[in-house]
Amino acid sequence: AQTVTQSQPEMSVQEAETVTLSCTYDTSESDYYLFWYKQPPSRQMILVIRQEAYKQQNATENRFSVNFQKAAKSFSLKISDSQLGDAAMYFCAYRSASSGTYKYIFGTGTRLKVLA
Amino acid sequence: EAGVAQSPRYKIIEKRQSVAFWCNPISGHATLYWYQQILGQGPKLLIQFQNNGVVDDSQLPKDRFSAERLKGVDSTLKIQPAKLEDSAVYLCASSFSPRDTQYFGPGTRLTVL
Numbered sequence: 001a002q003t004v005t006q007s008q009p010e011m012s013v014q015e016a017e018t019v020t021l022s023c024t025y026d027t028s029e030s031d032y033y034l035f036w037y038k039q040p041p042s043r044q045m046i047l048v049i050r051q052e053a054y055k056q057q058n059a060t061e062n063r064f065s066v067n068f069q070k071a072a073k074s075f076s077l078k079i080s081d082s083q084l085g086d087a088a089m090y091f092c093a094y095r096s097a098s099s100g101t102y103k104y105i106f107g108t109g110t111r112l113k114v115l116a
Numbered sequence: 117e118a119g120v121a122q123s124p125r126y127k128i129i130e131k132r133q134s135v136a137f138w139c140n141p142i143s144g145h146a147t148l149y150w151y152q153q154i155l156g157q158g159p160k161l162l163i164q165f166q167n168n169g170v171v172d173d174s175q176l177p178k179d180r181f182s183a184e185r186l187k188g189v190d191s192t193l194k195i196q197p198a199k200l201e202d203s204a205v206y207l208c209a210s211s212f213s214p215r216d217t218q219y220f221g222p223g224t225r226l227t228v229l
Contacts, residue, residue: 044220
């Protein structure tokens with residue numbers, strides 16, 4: 001069975017600085033997707049970035065980028081030029097690309113605090 | 117484009133009472149998911165629908181939880197009777213197909229006293 005581990009329950013970053021959130025996963029599959037979701041205090045989960053496992057190039061979305069290390073099964077999120085609005089829970093998620101249900105498996109989350 | 121709608125946003129009930137949550141997915145999205153998110157944890161999938169059929173309900177406590185999506189659009193999730201450990205946020209999500217990105221609703225926060 002697949003698992004997703006986020007070992008940092010909480011992180012803090014100064015406004016305008018860079019922070020990296022860690023995520024590791026375990027799977028025997030070769031084809032899958034990885035996601036980072038943001039959940040602000042209002043509770044609506046928002047997709048931040050997604051990575052296809054077959055792509056070697058790391059995904060980037062504006063200030064958000066990932067470091068995808070397939071062999072190490074590591075998928076970290078880097079937030080550059082942190083803003084107060086980045087404060088939220090961040091969840092790493094795994095989804096098979098080959099199973100019938102394509103079920104998502106989420107980590108336990110990292111709470112990011114942004115300090116003014 | 118309207119997002120995933122859920123109601124109510126908050127619900128407080130006594131244990132052993134019943135409760136129902138409603139979800140309206142994004143128009144055209146055939147796949148609908150219900151998740152349970154206990155405080156301090158990530159969302160856990162309870163049930164997944166494809167149109168009006170159940171694709172995965174392996175983690176749904178079927179002795180007390182039920183869900184339906186009769187016309188392949190709106191869905192309801194019911195708990196009967198509720199237990200203290202059911203206190204959580206119930207998230208609904210939808211996607212165009214199981215392969216596509218999920219979009220989440222705002223959730224319903226349930227408190228069982």
